[in-house]
Amino acid sequence: MARKFFVGGNWKCNGTTEEVKKIVGTLNEAEIPSEDVVEVVVSPPFVFLSLVKNLLRSEIQVAAQNCWVRKGGAFTGEVSAEMLVNLAIPWVIIGHSERRLILNESNEFVGDKVAYALSQGIKVIACVGETLEQRESGATLEVVAAQTKAIAEKISNWDNVVLAYEPVWAIGTGKVASPAQAQEVHHELRKWFSDNVSADVAGSIRIIYGGSVNGANCKELAAQPDLDGFLVGGASLKPEFVDIIKSATVKK
């Protein structure tokens, strides 16, 4: 079965009510390819999830940017998977490098979070990616394999997971991975699934790229055979996000 192109917009810790309404207005008016061609998900900060879900056209889904690792309770400042279910939020981003590196989320903790969110029926955009230092020392594949393995050790069904390869050195830097660099890692990750999980999962899992994707560079990246979409940061706050969604048609 062909892998449906996936475009996620990670708004990170940005936006006011007015700005959020403006982005949603742009998306609601945009001409985008049908749901058969592309799956689109935007991820606002927690406080705007309900607002966005209520205002946004129904073909575009909503994701949280994180959730607590287990059942909710006495965990001040956290938001539980149960709460996301209660708000009918279908997706969550887990293991973004900003959380791994700034908030010290370990591979194991990320694996536990992915497993718990899935157990509650929430689909997961799981992020992996190497730092510049790791790339320069030749450790890229080892790093992304270890991050993926820590998830694989905690889950047995990958149907509701999208894997986002986001090299840290490309995030927010304007320094996008070349199509060849992205393809190489996506290909190796797919091979990792084939060797360590199953040929079925290797063939069906969507591996999307994130890191300085914009309206100008998306088409060439989208054309890479093992690249099934994008996780977009900065450009997802701008009208050019629509151009990135449209790059799905490159696969046709």
Ligand SMILES: O=C(CO)COP(=O)(O)O
């Ligand atoms: O981190 C990202 C998406 O999760 C990518 O961010 P930028 O697109 O701003 O580089």
